[in-house]
Amino acid sequence: MPFQWFVALRYMRDARGQTALILSAVSVGVSVIVFLSALINGLQSSLIETTLGSQPHVTIRVPREEPRPLVEASSQRSIARLIQPASQRLRSIDQWPVVMADAERIPGVTAASPTVTGSGIATRADARLPIVIRGVDPERFLAIINVPRKIVQGTFDVSGDSVVIGSTLATDLGVEVGDKVRVASTEGIEEVMKISGVFTLGSAAVDKTWVITSLRHAQSMFALPGGATTIELKVAEVFDADRIANEIQSQTGLLADSWMALNAQLLSGLSAQSSSKIMIQVCVVLTVALGIASVLIVSVVQKSREIGILRAVGAPANRVLAIFLIQGGVLGLIGSFLGSALGVIFSLLFETLTSGPNGLPRFPVQVDLELLAGATLLATGVGLITAVIPAGRAANLDPATAIRSG
Amino acid sequence: MADPILSVQQVIREYGDRVRTRALAGVDLMLDQGEFAALIGPSGSGKSTLLNIVGLLDRPTSGRVILAGLDTSNLDERALTAFRARTLGFVFQFHHLLPAFTAVENVMLPEWADRGIATREMRVRAEAMLQSVGLSDRAQFKTTDLSGGQQQRVAIARALVRRPPLVLADEPTGNLDTNSSEEIFELMRRFNRELGTTFLIVTHDPRIADRCDRTIEIVDGLVKSDHVR
Ligand SMILES: Nc1ncnc2c1ncn2[C@@H]1O[C@H](COP(=O)(O)OP(=O)(O)OP(=O)(O)O)[C@@H](O)[C@H]1O
Ligand SMILES: [Mg+2]
Numbered sequence: 001m002p003f004q005w006f007v008a009l010r011y012m013r014d015a016r017g018q019t020a021l022i023l024s025a026v027s028v029g030v031s032v033i034v035f036l037s038a039l040i041n042g043l044q045s046s047l048i049e050t051t052l053g054s055q056p057h058v059t060i061r062v063p064r065e066e067p068r069p070l071v072e073a074s075s076q077r078s079i080a081r082l083i084q085p086a087s088q089r090l091r092s093i094d095q096w097p098v099v100m101a102d103a104e105r106i107p108g109v110t111a112a113s114p115t116v117t118g119s120g121i122a123t124r125a126d127a128r129l130p131i132v133i134r135g136v137d138p139e140r141f142l143a144i145i146n147v148p149r150k151i152v153q154g155t156f157d158v159s160g161d162s163v164v165i166g167s168t169l170a171t172d173l174g175v176e177v178g179d180k181v182r183v184a185s186t187e188g189i190e191e192v193m194k195i196s197g198v199f200t201l202g203s204a205a206v207d208k209t210w211v212i213t214s215l216r217h218a219q220s221m222f223a224l225p226g227g228a229t230t231i232e233l234k235v236a237e238v239f240d241a242d243r244i245a246n247e248i249q250s251q252t253g254l255l256a257d258s259w260m261a262l263n264a265q266l267l268s269g270l271s272a273q274s275s276s277k278i279m280i281q282v283c284v285v286l287t288v289a290l291g292i293a294s295v296l297i298v299s300v301v302q303k304s305r306e307i308g309i310l311r312a313v314g315a316p317a318n319r320v321l322a323i324f325l326i327q328g329g330v331l332g333l334i335g336s337f338l339g340s341a342l343g344v345i346f347s348l349l350f351e352t353l354t355s356g357p358n359g360l361p362r363f364p365v366q367v368d369l370e371l372l373a374g375a376t377l378l379a380t381g382v383g384l385i386t387a388v389i390p391a392g393r394a395a396n397l398d399p400a401t402a403i404r405s406g
Numbered sequence: 407m408a409d410p411i412l413s414v415q416q417v418i419r420e421y422g423d424r425v426r427t428r429a430l431a432g433v434d435l436m437l438d439q440g441e442f443a444a445l446i447g448p449s450g451s452g453k454s455t456l457l458n459i460v461g462l463l464d465r466p467t468s469g470r471v472i473l474a475g476l477d478t479s480n481l482d483e484r485a486l487t488a489f490r491a492r493t494l495g496f497v498f499q500f501h502h503l504l505p506a507f508t509a510v511e512n513v514m515l516p517e518w519a520d521r522g523i524a525t526r527e528m529r530v531r532a533e534a535m536l537q538s539v540g541l542s543d544r545a546q547f548k549t550t551d552l553s554g555g556q557q558q559r560v561a562i563a564r565a566l567v568r569r570p571p572l573v574l575a576d577e578p579t580g581n582l583d584t585n586s587s588e589e590i591f592e593l594m595r596r597f598n599r600e601l602g603t604t605f606l607i608v609t610h611d612p613r614i615a616d617r618c619d620r621t622i623e624i625v626d627g628l629v630k631s632d633h634v635r
Contacts, residue, residue: 003518014506309502312463313564314491315519316484400464403498404454 004322022295029288030339035346042366054201056232057241060256092227111143114228116218123182124173132209135218154197158214162196166207170198185221289386296390308402317395324391332383336376412437417469429455431627442598444618445608452627453608462490491520495565499577503549510545513563535563555586575607
């Protein structure tokens with residue numbers, strides 16, 4: 001075994017009590033970091049997942065028509081400046097297949113789906129409820145929003161006059177799978193449709209209003225033959241959505257909204273959470289670093305005579321340096337293993353203890369390899385770095401003085 | 407005649423920045439290979455200081471130390487350490503073994519610390535060395551479990567394991583009873599005879615000093631007398 005490793009490990013074994021104490025301090029610190037990160041990451045990704053479970057990452061649509069006067073003013077004629085907003089008739093994206101093909105080619109975009117989305121009224125017996133009609137190409141749309149996974153009744157089928165509707169809407173209308181419902185679009189076109197499935201996507205607005213039908217069906221209900229009012233995108237990295245939306249917007253002149261713009265409040269909440277997480281982590285790291293440093297400094301002082309002897313019998317200064325760096329690194333490494341294990345146990349325990357009556361966790365914690373590897377790297381690095389000062393002191397001890405002072 | 411193993415030339419060592427004390431005030435000293443010399447003198451006369459300078463643990467304020475034919479004044483810290491590891495053995499008063507290590511590990515130290523990696527041969531050499539100081543049955547003992555005399559024998563084994571031409575001993579028997587002192591002295595004498603190792607031994611014990619081949623007396627940082635028997 002290399003000399004410096006042997007001496008370092010022997011010193012740690014010899015000072016068992018000290019080693020155990022500092023190891024527990026490092027472990028507790030690392031476990032706090034692991035547990036806290038797991039909890040916050042879990043919370044954040046479940047929030048984002050819920051949010052994105054019912055909305056596309058990017059939605060491309062036609063800009064609203066600017067209101068303009070019916071008659072242009074001229075020098076001869078002044079006109080009243082009272083202008084009505086232009087009536088917002090649904091409009092199709094010009095050449096939408098081309099726009100979609102272009103969007104699909106942008107790096108980071110993984111799926112694209114055309115829809116005709118408009119408002120309408122659903123009627124059944126006495127109930128008349130406002131709805132959102134979503135005409136989709138099922139194959140493409142399911143890559144954006146995975147409805148079949150959230151079906152609570154029936155199947156996902158939008159062929160012919162079949163529709164799939166939100167569960168709150170189904171309850172409000174008092175309908176079940178197999179029932180018929182009358183649907184009218186804002187274009188005044190009415191149809192009777194058969195409910196093939198009911199879903200719960202988790203967003204109150206969506207579950208209360210959505211009626212999913214085929215693209216062709218919606219095109220005819222809004223008198224937009226062959227048209228598409230939106231193109232919806234899924235991207236590989238959800239936080240790239242803003243950038244991609246901006247890119248599309250500047251390239252096409254169309255409106256492109258990212259989920260991030262639509263959920264700005266959620267995101268600012270998440271980022272506040274992340275900064276408080278980082279604050280706590282920094283404090284814990286500092287505490288751990290001070291702990292390791294103080295133990296090593298004491299150990300260097302205690303062992304100064306021994307270090308002098310090591311130097312006298314032939315240990316070069318850099319090997320003495322290594323002896324103490326190794327101790328710092330090993331303390332960090334072992335501490336991070338113990339701490340990671342402890343943190344995982346805390347996390348799972350917390351998840352179990354706080355799980356709801358249905359057995360599903362209320363606070364899903366997210367422990368991943370990346371987090372554990374990060375904590376290990378961090379603790380080992382901190383151990384090494386904090387060992388630099390005591391190790392440097394040990395290496396620079398004057399052997400004559402050190403031996404004499406014994 | 408062969409070159410001396412040690413040549414100390416006009417060595418001065420001062421301590422302190424404002425109030426300068428002269429521990430050594432211009433020492434000249436030569437030792438030939440195979441000599442067995444005692445260094446005596448009153449407390450505070452500069453014996454340990456001289457030994458540290460000869461042992462390359464400390465540098466003189468001025469003057470030169472030539473060891474085994476090499477002028478050490480121009481060596482840097484690294485070269486000094488390596489040269490020290492191969493040329494010198496140390497025995498200190500308080501047997502200065504490492505308490506966290508076993509006897510055999512302590513004896514392996516000089517070679518191990520210098521080369522970096524422990525080898526099978528190192529251990530064999532260390533065990534043989536322990537045997538020659540009569541401690542083969544204590545090889546695996548923690549040094550704190552050994553008696554004072556045994557510890558000092560381990561220290562001698564450690565000093566000699568690499569067969570250095572010069573061994574420096576600072577009051578090697580200072581902490582021992584008469585019997586143990588006798589044992590340690592005999593051990594050093596034996597290695598001097600058998601291996602031709604040069605010894606420079608600081609001692610306050612006249613019985614030890616009288617039985618050395620040469621007695622160098624140092625007073626107030628200067629060599630006062632130098633007798634060869
Ligand atoms: N590191 C130091 N700083 C300041 N003064 C020192 C230092 N080391 C030694 N001295 C001084 O140098 C002088 C010689 O000390 P040294 O230890 O060499 O004496 P010694 O002959 O070994 O004495 P003893 O027999 O008591 O061991 C003393 O006056 C001592 O106080
Ligand atoms: Mg002394």
